[in-house]
Amino acid sequence: MRTDDLLAFGDDALIASHRLAEVITTAPQLEEDVAVANLSLDLLGQARMLLSAAGQAMQPPRSEDDLAYLRDEHEFRNCQLVEQPNTDFGYTIARQFLFSQYQLGLYARLVDSADEPLAAVAGKAVKEVAYHVEHTGSWLIRLGDGTQQSHQRMQTALDALWGYTTELFRPDTHAVLDPATLRDDWDDAVGTALATATLKIPQTPPAAGPAGKLGRDGVHTECFGYLLAEMQHLHRCYPGGQW
């Protein structure tokens, strides 16, 4: 069992969950506030299981809370896509749709992994993210094939986030599953969804990092520092706090 894999998948889920939780109380309708809360909770559950497993494999062992609240920016292994802010609802939907589609492909393969607990987590999570894809996919179509304004905002969001998707499929032959092998299916599914939504596949070049380093290497975008400050400050202000 590779700690790097558990951290990457766990951090992805944790940060994606956090960004979705920020939308609660600001979604376009009450029903959607409830929906994003549900998606966020699913992802938090995945994060808890993956980070707990990662922590147990460390020397000395660390708890899920240690990992979520006490690591610094450069120690997080989430992809840069999930940390991107909720600039507007279009960004929220674009970010979650592109990421959930990746998670669906990933978990569908990990179900058969010899690696426990990855296979166990994937078994539960694959059913949940299938719903995440369906939910965000519906909004993608509704907004893309909607009014002139919703279409424009949806396209703008996709164009802004597209450059972060390359990292999801960066080849890694040492990983439990080489992410590059997920690319083709993802391209097909996303391409079909965008076409149905009358949206164009963006031509944005891949995001570049210093010396080619990206989220998986612990190099994050500027907004990540602010995200961690908000997420961690309570725990850090009251070390050992219980309630």
Add this chain to the structure above:
Amino acid sequence: MTATQAVHDIIAAVPDPELPMISIADLGIVRAIEVSGATVRVTITPTYSGCPAMDAIRDDILAALRKRGLSGIVDMALSPA
């Protein structure tokens, strides 16, 4: 009635914290029960990844066992999903 069946009935009667008209056995949360003397080992599975009620369910199982003079250990299993 065997020891395992009696213990099963105790645990099966524990209601879901959110939906008290349904038991945790009804929801398929209880996966395995092992009895050895006065110690009972129960394995439970969350209904979904982020289920926040698992701590409450664990506490309720232990309390139900304690009321009958039994000591319990509750394990969480993620699979079968």
